[in-house]
Amino acid sequence: MRLLANLALQNLGRRKARSLLLIAAVAIGSGVVFTGATLMRSIDDSMAVGFTRLGADMMVVPEGALTNITAALLTVEPTDLVLDADVLAKARIASVARAAPQKIARVEHSGIGSHHELVDLIGIDPALDFTIQPWLREKLGRELQAGDVILGAGRDAPLGSQLLIFGKPHVVYGKLGRTGVGTHERGVFMSFATLETLAASMPQRPAVLAPGKVTGFLIELAPGATSLQARFAILSAVKGAKVVTGDSSLSGIRQGLAALLKGILALMVLMFASMAVMVSVLFSAIVTERRAELGLLKAIGASGAQLIGVMVVEAVIATGVGGVLGVTLGVLVMRLYERSLVYYLDNIGVPFVWLDLPHTVAFAAAAILLAAAIGAVGALYPAWQASRRDAYDLVRGEG
Amino acid sequence: MFACRQVGKSYRTERGVVNAVAGIDLDVPAGRFAAIIGRSGSGKSTLMAMIGGLSRPSAGTIEVGGTDVWRLSETALAAFRNEKIGYVFQFASLLPTLRLIDNVALPAMLGRRQSTAATYTRASGLLDRMGLGGYLDAYPSEISAGEQRRAAIARALINDPALLLADEPTSDLDEQTEIEIMDELLAVNRELGTTLVLVTHNLALAEQAEQIVHIANGAIVA
Ligand SMILES: Nc1ncnc2c1ncn2[C@@H]1O[C@H](COP(=O)(O)OP(=O)(O)OP(=O)(O)O)[C@@H](O)[C@H]1O
């Protein structure tokens, strides 16, 4: 009813300072929760992408092979030395969750780039690979098939265009994002089958292109397994191999961030709970202060629902406005800190991706609704209690 | 109009049980003007509140227009207060955040039996009749105590109540204002046939009533 809603609004206006403080408190609370939730989800998503892209925990290559260890990425370097493709599968090592074999052939006169350019042709097993395909930034709308190649970010050719390698036509299936690692940037990736077919056209065939041979394996550790365990297991099972471990600090960062995010979540829940308690305390005081008016409303025939309605509407307006304000503030703060946050995460190798718009809007709506709900719940009990008292006791200021 | 049977009200206080009203039997026929007199603290307001559906008796029954008031459900009781009773309190009783016109219209708006336009027309008519035609948009804090009391009477009348309960509506007002307000109440009683129960300390006023109820220590004295 308009008059009752009016009454609720006027009551808020009557104690401007108190109403503003309440709105400010709710704004801070819901702003923190909204910002926290949005950032948390964004960081979580970024890390999910970032860490799957970070590739392998370790790699297995022939003894004597050169390796390239960067902060973020383990990559196999071309070499004449080879391993048998099935050594790891045969050994069945418990501490290894996934092992992705790669064949790398460095070739000249391939027809790609300038005449004498050395090109790395990298064969992957699409079913086992977990370090190359996560970097696919764009690709054709179908599965990788024979004759397809994937280009590193450093190479330029439109998707779907034809690429002649040793005179044989290939289709550019996809392109990788920037990794900052040379072999990836200028590499030409393809399935083992494609690479083996191509080998027939090469003037001299590198040793690794022989069937059943690989340049090395990229390894993902089983959950809970240490790299030390895996290293010993692999070295004792595979002759003539060496194990190269990546930067172990990254898995530390991953675990640390996960714990931090859980902590933030717990804090947010506590924040909302304390907000609910605060609003409830405030409204039981407000109801007490207004019992004469509530009694009067009851005396002239307001029903219990209408009485509770006046108080709850007042609370919901205040906390709802607080929620809207909080979300607005949260958006501003995130805009403000976007640069430094993105920069920091980029530095530790996690490309930051903001939560998508529909999710952000959903979070904002949820924060506002929750704030309003806290108002409703906080005012409901004291209002309900007051509505059950005798009108006359309320009017006289008792009860 | 209403009948009280062995009505009592006791309050539990730290000093023990206070019997504000004890075993009152009272019959007031429809359309009558009754006056309740008695010393301060004798239980007049308590009795009025029980008749008006504002305060639940500790003992006895009260029938208003044939309905046993205190056996009604909460919702039915709210509707009863809204439709059947006009109550004028002993003290200022307007909602401070609403304009006079809104204060007067509020009971009708709660009941929703009339259109808003019709309600507001009626509310402004009543305020006009109480001599407050120029204060429709004023807030209670902007008018005098006597004017507030008159606005409260206008509010009590907005739903055309069958029973008008006025608890010392003219206390702490000057004689001239008291006479004006009393004239209005008596006019309502005579012209509309509204049963009027008036609590007063003014014996001259009480003498105009068709029925005088004298209360002392929570009981009726002959
Ligand atoms: N809520 C309460 N708790 C305890 N005692 C109460 C309560 N309300 C009223 N009383 C007592 O009941 C008695 C009657 O009070 P009531 O207000 O009905 O008197 P009254 O006749 O209207 O007096 P007045 O002429 O001053 O308005 C008084 O003694 C008062 O102290």
Ligand SMILES: [Mg+2]
């Ligand atoms: Mg009294």
